[in-house]
Amino acid sequence: xxxxxxxxxxxxxxxxxxxxxxxxxxxxxxxxxxxxxxxxxxxxxxxxxxxxxxxxxxxxxxxxxxxxxxxxxxxxxxxxxxxxxxxxxxxxxxxxxxxxxxxxxxxxxxxxxxxxxxxxxxxxxxxxxxxxxxxxxxxxxxxxxxxxxxxxxxxxxxxxxxxxxxxxxxxxxxxxxxxxxxxxxxxxxxxxxxxxxxxxxxxxxxxxxxxxxxxxxxxxxxxxxxxxxxxxxxxxxxxxxxxxxxxxxxxxxxxxxxxxxxxxxxxxxxxxxxxxxxxxxxxxxxxxxxxxxxxxxxxxxxxxxxxxxxxxxxxxxxxxxxxxx
Amino acid sequence: xxxxxxxxxxxxxxxxxxxxxxxxxxxxxxxxxxxxxxxxxxxxxxxxxxxxxxxxxxxxxxxxxxxxxxxxxxxxxxxxxxxxxxxxxxxxxxxxxxxxxxxxxxxxxxxxxxxxxxxxxxxxxxxxxxxxxxxxxxxxxxxxxxxxxxxxxxxxxxxxxxxxxxxxxxxxxxxxxxxxxxxxxxxxxxxxxxxxxxxxxxxxxxxxxxxxxxxxxxxxxxxxxxxxxxxxxxxxxxxxxxxxxxxxxxxxxxxxxxxxxxxxxxxxxxxxxxxxxxxxxxxxxxxxxxxxxxxxxxxxxxxxxxxxxxxxxxxxxxxxxxxxxxxxxxxxxxxxxxxxxxxxxxxxxxxxxxxxxxxxxxxxxxxxxxxxxxxxxxxxxxxxxxxxxxxxxxxxxxxxxxxxxxxxxxxxxxxxxxxxxxxxxxxxxxxxxxxxxxxxxxxxxxxxxxxxxxxxxxxxxxxxxxxxxxxxxxxxxxxxxxxxxxxxxxxxxxxxxxxxxxxxxxxxxxxxxxxxxxxxxxxxxxxxxxxxxxxxxxxxxxxxxxxxxxxxxxxxxxxxxxxxxxxxxxx
Ligand SMILES: Nc1ncnc2c1ncn2[C@@H]1O[C@H](COP(=O)(O)OP(=O)(O)O)[C@@H](O)[C@H]1O
Ligand SMILES: [Mg+2]
Numbered sequence: 001x002x003x004x005x006x007x008x009x010x011x012x013x014x015x016x017x018x019x020x021x022x023x024x025x026x027x028x029x030x031x032x033x034x035x036x037x038x039x040x041x042x043x044x045x046x047x048x049x050x051x052x053x054x055x056x057x058x059x060x061x062x063x064x065x066x067x068x069x070x071x072x073x074x075x076x077x078x079x080x081x082x083x084x085x086x087x088x089x090x091x092x093x094x095x096x097x098x099x100x101x102x103x104x105x106x107x108x109x110x111x112x113x114x115x116x117x118x119x120x121x122x123x124x125x126x127x128x129x130x131x132x133x134x135x136x137x138x139x140x141x142x143x144x145x146x147x148x149x150x151x152x153x154x155x156x157x158x159x160x161x162x163x164x165x166x167x168x169x170x171x172x173x174x175x176x177x178x179x180x181x182x183x184x185x186x187x188x189x190x191x192x193x194x195x196x197x198x199x200x201x202x203x204x205x206x207x208x209x210x211x212x213x214x215x216x217x218x219x220x221x222x223x224x225x226x227x228x229x230x231x232x233x234x235x236x237x238x239x240x241x242x243x244x245x246x247x248x249x250x251x252x253x254x255x256x257x258x259x260x261x262x263x264x265x266x267x268x269x270x271x272x273x274x275x276x277x278x279x280x281x282x283x284x285x286x287x288x289x290x291x292x293x294x295x296x297x298x299x300x301x302x303x304x305x306x307x308x309x310x311x312x313x314x315x316x317x318x319x320x321x322x323x324x325x
Numbered sequence: 326x327x328x329x330x331x332x333x334x335x336x337x338x339x340x341x342x343x344x345x346x347x348x349x350x351x352x353x354x355x356x357x358x359x360x361x362x363x364x365x366x367x368x369x370x371x372x373x374x375x376x377x378x379x380x381x382x383x384x385x386x387x388x389x390x391x392x393x394x395x396x397x398x399x400x401x402x403x404x405x406x407x408x409x410x411x412x413x414x415x416x417x418x419x420x421x422x423x424x425x426x427x428x429x430x431x432x433x434x435x436x437x438x439x440x441x442x443x444x445x446x447x448x449x450x451x452x453x454x455x456x457x458x459x460x461x462x463x464x465x466x467x468x469x470x471x472x473x474x475x476x477x478x479x480x481x482x483x484x485x486x487x488x489x490x491x492x493x494x495x496x497x498x499x500x501x502x503x504x505x506x507x508x509x510x511x512x513x514x515x516x517x518x519x520x521x522x523x524x525x526x527x528x529x530x531x532x533x534x535x536x537x538x539x540x541x542x543x544x545x546x547x548x549x550x551x552x553x554x555x556x557x558x559x560x561x562x563x564x565x566x567x568x569x570x571x572x573x574x575x576x577x578x579x580x581x582x583x584x585x586x587x588x589x590x591x592x593x594x595x596x597x598x599x600x601x602x603x604x605x606x607x608x609x610x611x612x613x614x615x616x617x618x619x620x621x622x623x624x625x626x627x628x629x630x631x632x633x634x635x636x637x638x639x640x641x642x643x644x645x646x647x648x649x650x651x652x653x654x655x656x657x658x659x660x661x662x663x664x665x666x667x668x669x670x671x672x673x674x675x676x677x678x679x680x681x682x683x684x685x686x687x688x689x690x691x692x693x694x695x696x697x698x699x700x701x702x703x704x705x706x707x708x709x710x711x712x713x714x715x716x717x718x719x720x721x722x723x724x725x726x727x728x729x730x731x732x733x734x735x736x737x738x739x740x741x742x743x744x745x746x747x748x749x750x751x752x753x754x755x756x757x758x759x760x761x762x763x764x765x766x767x768x769x770x771x772x773x774x775x776x777x778x779x780x781x782x783x784x785x786x787x788x789x790x791x792x793x794x795x796x797x798x799x800x801x802x803x804x805x806x807x808x809x810x811x812x813x814x815x816x817x818x819x820x821x822x823x824x825x826x827x828x829x830x831x832x833x834x835x836x837x838x839x840x841x842x843x844x845x846x847x848x849x850x851x852x853x854x855x856x857x858x859x860x861x862x863x864x865x866x867x868x869x870x871x872x873x874x875x876x877x878x879x880x881x882x883x884x885x886x887x888x889x890x891x892x893x894x895x896x
Contacts (some may be wrong), residue, residue, distance in 0.1 A: 050521075050522060051521075052518050052521070056673060078518075078521040078522055079520075079521050079522075079524050079525060079526055081522075082524065084522075085518075085519065085522040087515045087518075087519070089513065089515055089619055091513070091516055091518075091519045092514040093519075093534060094538070095537050095540065104520070104523060104525070104533075105524055105525075108523065108524050108525055108529065109524065138348055149519075152519075152523065153522070153523065156523050161768075223458070246773055291544055310614040
């Protein structure tokens, strides 16, 4: 099976352990998003996978090919791993035209000219940039550069792809378009992908599966809905969407103090509501209004669509859904 | 209270009314423009005039004579060989060293920096002296060979075009090293890593990505090496002229001694045109911006090549640096050049003689220091005005002034000196033979150098600083000296020091313009040997000049840290 397997991976910078005991599977044709705050070790992980960095310990393989095995002292050089890699900073070579950038891997493989041109035309069509063949990268926008970088790694016919925050420098509207393009490419080319980001919106847009990472460890892994609805920790709950994290005994004195995650949209204001609080603050957020409600000693955040309550007013509400962590 | 304030403000504004400040501005501009015209443009115009006007009539006989003369073509051919040779040697050497220093995990990379830096501080003429001391008959190489093989027949001549190529390459490779090094540092590691990821080997990546990324730098630095080489006078007159081979600069020098002024003028124009053309073409080279977005550099592992690199660098620096330095040092302590190196023949007298006894060398030191301080300071002030107007007014005339002031940078020193001779030899402006002709020619030479050092800083300054000062009624002179100058001060200062250093080693200008009483150190370096002293005194002077030069350049390095001067000046 063409799967990426990582076992027991440890990566250190000098004395600092960045990745510790990490296990990871990327299934055939899967687009796995690794989501985590800046500095949590996402890039380090990808460097380890691609061989740009030598892990201290562990095992990495793709299908039959073993990339790294600390026990058997195997460490395949980066050139041989055939991993499509896209960096945040585009990494296009400024001294080469778009065409020369893209066909670089083909030339390395000594593929004949006519075939190169066919591949080039195909890929340029796929990334919708056929007219930019002879342009130098400096004259391209960020989005265009990143599409070229993706194309360049695709022509190599990689076993799988790593994208390290590829759209972080791109403005929000274009970002959505490019996410769709990446997804389309992933499906068409049937390539497993690891897509790294710190932006949950990107993750939800594109992921087959999401992996939440913090401080070099995997905190939770699951389908996007699972991650959102059933966060397994306060960290995940806070990192994904907005949420109220309160102790159970705030609502029910008998229970002991496990913690609850309540999404703002799961609290409903209702005249016959079970709980009574009062409005502390109101913030207009465009499509909805965010209300801060004082209840016992906690402040709960609620998203509502209408704005008929005033600050200081007493209101009643129900909790439709909550999740114990 | 409020009334009081109002009164004061009105008074203040009156005192510095716009009209007054405007006329002040015109006055200073006029003064600056006049200085630039007189010291830069006037001599150049004179060269052209001499080349086409004789007895009040226009004639082109000079051009015909020059272009019919086979000597011209011989000199041109030799110049081309010289330039190509120096390019072929200095560019690869500088590039390879810069690569090892900046792109590999070589352990002693700091040492490379220091060695290249000292190489950079040694004046080219001094290197050529060391070369003669090493290679000539009875020189150090001869003696060593004789020790090993007592019967050897030694017939290597230190004088040849090849010798000049080697010496100039050793002198100029540091320019390549500095420029390529700073280019290599701009390369973001991901550009190379991407190549590995796409299947490129180290060799392919170095040759296909890393080095091509600095091609633009290589081309523009190649042009600089080109202009420096054709402008060189000291080395070629020392190593090539003695065997009768001529290049353009020495051809001009010969024509001067033949007193054929028209030919001198025409040859100067020829040299100037070539220089200027190369200079202009070099400005045309388009840079594809490389920017290091993530500030990390990829270092290639040397691995098994480490030993080879060590050996190669040891050999190179021995030849380029240590042998010349040791040669000069030993010679400077010898009682008489050519004596065996034994205790009884060593002495401190040469230093004593040069620093304390000889009236001429003492006077030369005093002259060089005075000319240097005076010219560098004047150049700084003129430059300050030029830059201020360019920055804040940027009218056509400001830009024009700026461009004209940059002209001497692309002109060989010998041409500047010839222009000065022509312009200032006749009354009423008869400066020829006085110290002032050297001083104003130095000023012309220095203005573009200071400009180069300070204009980077100037372009970073916000225009609103001056505008807000204007609205507060601060007068022009204050705005220039109190607000503007401090912001570009480090540039002006490093430019000043560089100019001062140049005046301590400069040869062609002072050699052509000096008279008894206005000798400079450069003149002494060049002449002292023929003044019945041997190479030992030249070596002593050379050691002193090198020490000055190293100290000065270290100072400049300290000051320049932070602001970027991307082109260094050498002579
Ligand atoms: N070259 C390096 N040397 C030392 N520490 C590093 C280096 N690169 C990254 N780190 C550290 O490793 C941690 C993870 O960094 P990184 O993998 O870049 O995080 P992310 O990509 O998730 O933002 C950070 O704490 C960072 O400071
Ligand atoms: Mg990162």
